[in-house]
Amino acid sequence: MKNIRSVIYIILIIVLTSLGTLGLINAKTIDDNKVTTEPKEDENTIILKDKNLNESKYELLVHMNNDISCQNEECEKLVIIKTKTPNAKILDKKDYANYILIYDEVIKLINLNTRNFEQINIDYSRLNTYSINLENESEIETENQNKKVLSITYNNSNTVGYYDYKTKKNTQNNEYQNIKKINNYYINTDENNKMTLINIKGETLFTLDEINTNVINKITEVNNLIHIEYNDGNNLVLLTYNFEGTRISRIRGAFTEIVPKDSEIYAYSNDTLTIYNTNGKVIKVLDLLLYNVKYIYESLIFGIKNKNLIVINLKTNNETEIVEITNKVIEEIEYKQSGKHSSNKNKPGIYITLKSDTSKEEYVYNLKTDKIENFSLN
Numbered sequence: 001m002k003n004i005r006s007v008i009y010i011i012l013i014i015v016l017t018s019l020g021t022l023g024l025i026n027a028k029t030i031d032d033n034k035v036t037t038e039p040k041e042d043e044n045t046i047i048l049k050d051k052n053l054n055e056s057k058y059e060l061l062v063h064m065n066n067d068i069s070c071q072n073e074e075c076e077k078l079v080i081i082k083t084k085t086p087n088a089k090i091l092d093k094k095d096y097a098n099y100i101l102i103y104d105e106v107i108k109l110i111n112l113n114t115r116n117f118e119q120i121n122i123d124y125s126r127l128n129t130y131s132i133n134l135e136n137e138s139e140i141e142t143e144n145q146n147k148k149v150l151s152i153t154y155n156n157s158n159t160v161g162y163y164d165y166k167t168k169k170n171t172q173n174n175e176y177q178n179i180k181k182i183n184n185y186y187i188n189t190d191e192n193n194k195m196t197l198i199n200i201k202g203e204t205l206f207t208l209d210e211i212n213t214n215v216i217n218k219i220t221e222v223n224n225l226i227h228i229e230y231n232d233g234n235n236l237v238l239l240t241y242n243f244e245g246t247r248i249s250r251i252r253g254a255f256t257e258i259v260p261k262d263s264e265i266y267a268y269s270n271d272t273l274t275i276y277n278t279n280g281k282v283i284k285v286l287d288l289l290l291y292n293v294k295y296i297y298e299s300l301i302f303g304i305k306n307k308n309l310i311v312i313n314l315k316t317n318n319e320t321e322i323v324e325i326t327n328k329v330i331e332e333i334e335y336k337q338s339g340k341h342s343s344n345k346n347k348p349g350i351y352i353t354l355k356s357d358t359s360k361e362e363y364v365y366n367l368k369t370d371k372i373e374n375f376s377l378n
Helices: 002-037
Strands: 045-049 058-063 078-083 089-093 099-104 106-111 116-119 128-134 149-156 160-164 179-182 185-189 195-198 204-207 216-222 225-232 235-241 247-253 257-261 264-269 272-277 282-287 293-297 300-305 308-313 318-324 329-336 349-355 360-366 372-376
Touching: 058 089, 058 099, 078 099, 089 128, 099 128, 149 179, 160 179, 179 216, 216 257, 225 257, 235 257, 235 264, 247 264, 247 272, 293 329, 300 349, 308 349, 318 360, 318 372
Parallel strands: 045 078
Antiparallel strands: 058 078, 089 099, 099 106, 106 116, 128 149, 149 160, 179 185, 185 195, 195 204, 216 225, 225 235, 235 247, 257 264, 264 272, 272 282, 293 300, 300 308, 308 318, 329 349, 349 360, 360 372
16 A cells, blocks of 8 residues: 555656646747747837738838947837838938838838828829928927928829828829928929929918029028029029018028028138128128037037037137047037937937047037036946
């Protein structure tokens, strides 16, 4: 009897051990399948799948900072879009914004914030341009993530038109003959070379002076005036209009940059800054030779003076020392919507990267507060 009980105990132990081992193997198999079929999202990755797709074997990768070669950890976001077809393509996207326009059998607008796909009723053509237009798109103080879609403009081999996002209608379908988007505006050139300026809402503003649209650099609106900058040979020209279409001023010269700001216009030429009022009258001329100018952004001038990197604010006439740069090299100075450091993600400002033999630093000039912040990139 004692021997029979021992045999029963041994059999029970073997059975229980076998069941436990099978359970572990099965659990591991489930985990492995979960890893391979459901990619894990992290802070740099968003995975989207159309709710109408039961299975998806195609993917469209979107690097939100326009750099296809960047690594995941260096990208603002890497979006993986599950598609119906292998030939899906990106038509337009807004950097640091929540919207992507793709073609995948039909044209779809993707909102990264809500994770929604929405079909847009526009014909697709292989030869095409499409643009998502946001409200207050030119205002850098408002982050694009919070902006709404106003319209989608398109120019393909079949039609030229304007899709009103609010009404979901093509309000100017084929009324334009040759529409070109420049900043927040469009220029339509008809068969008689007559050019009209159209705002982002699709409203015709006024007829332009005869300008070749191919040489227009930018169109900006400042204090209810519209400024159009274009190249004229070796000279840069700025035309200023009111909303009735009356030309107020024409500034022309061998400038490297012309910047309208508030009630003044800044024109840079080598080491000289000429300040005009909006009527085109010269207010003052500044000699910047002593400042070894490295970067100019609107009314801000970044330069080197007495081995110090400084910023001059022309609106306040303040000159602020940023950092002493002996044994340091300026690797980059430019306006950005966001920095690389975790503390300045999605923070608009002037980003300055300094590099030495042993370290790398990033300085941010905050445009809202006029304060300078410093971050180590080591």
